[in-house]
Amino acid sequence: MDRHELAGFLRSRRERIAPGDVGLPAGPRRRTPGLRREEVAQLAYISTEYYTRLEQARAPRPSGEVLAGVARALRLTDAERDHLHHLAGAPPAPPSGPSREVRQSILDLLQRLPQAAGMVLSATQEVLAWNDLAAALVADFSALSRPERNLLRWAFLEPHRGQRLLQVPADAETFAHSAARHLRAVAARYPDDPEVAALVGDLLSGSAEFARLWNAHEVRTEPALTKTITHPLIGPITVNCDVLDIADRDQQVVIYTAEPGTPAQEQLRLLSVIGTQRMDVPG
Incomplete structure (x- = not known):
């Protein structure tokens, strides 16, 4: 100390x-600052x-x-x-679980990316925040419950797999393997968090594939530099995938962008107009 x-x-x-x-009155006789x-x-x-x-x-x-x-x-x-x-000689204890609070500056950043689809993921792959283009490209997250916004549940569990989604990644298997390895490391960082333990338990009991990956004890992840998304209205869209780490919150900002002058750029522009509306409603 x-x-x-x-x-x-x-x-x-x-x-x-x-x-x-x-919420305190200043008073007329206050002589000390603050x-x-x-x-x-x-x-x-x-x-x-x-x-x-x-x-x-x-x-x-x-x-x-x-x-x-x-x-x-x-x-x-x-x-x-x-x-x-x-x-005070009492180092702060590490957080018991992953942070779900997104800084306002990051929320503002998402809205300043009109030509890019951006979203924020928690350490457990829960989508915490997103911009309009991400909702149009990936899923209308506002219409999903919190468990349904977890990408690990999308990858491994029924009825979440493919349910109410606007896209199916062509490289879904690669993502699933990487996400499982990532969760293994997250579970080690937050051994006392009940939500992390519950997620791992659900995945182990609901997916033999996840159980196989989990029991391999792999923690190495490989970033996906590009991703092909099959959108029900636009068709396949190949975008660049960049991931920015927010170290102090153990979160990631995922940004999908298109190469200038490519068909994908025009597809994203069209999606920014269409938004999350669906064209498959019976007439």
């Missing part, structure tokens, strides 16, 4: 927060005396509950929260 660094860090974070940011110590203590549900001793580098090592309360009261970012834990 680095008491002096911790004290300075707490003071700097406290002084940057205006009372109005946390919040008062007693206000932070109140927001963190700890005693003013103990918080004061933290800022004076005189307190014993705070517990995990105290650190969580202080981080919440000071509105720390993820990086600042981790720094707080390290200064």
Whole structure:
């Protein structure tokens, strides 16, 4: 525990927060910048005396509950929260399960790709976010339940396999093998997460193919640089497939683009107009 660094860090974070940011009145006689110590203590549900001793580098090592309360009261970012834990001599525990929260900047990025189909995948291959062209090219994810938005369930399980999809990848077997290996590594990173364990259990009990791949204990994955998607309205579309890792969230941004001047580029333009509408409704 680095008491002096911790004290300075707490003071700097406290002084940057205006009372109005946390719903407190500024008051006419406020002489200190930011919040008062007693206000932070109140927001963190700890005693003013103990918080004061933290800022004076005189307190014993705070517990995990105290650190969580202080981080919440000071509105720390993820990086600042981790720094707080390290200064207190209590490194933060790794997350128990994969993050499903997509940063706003990534959501904004998807919408700034009008000529590309983009989506965000969790560590367990759940589609967390997508843009309009991805919905038109791959599936109308808004019409699917959360389990149905998991690509591993698409690849291995009935009735999810092929159900309510707008496309069938020509390289489905390659994807299935890669996804199974990826999940093996994910399960090792999150051994205590019940959702990861439930997904693995469902796949093992529902797919002999997955069970065979799982028992091979392979974790090596090979990126697919191109993908051919058979769309029910447009036909086969061959697109480039680029995957960008979001390391701090253990997520991936998958972007499908077409080579300029190719038929695929015109097909994507047509899909951007058609959207998710279906042309197979009986007249």
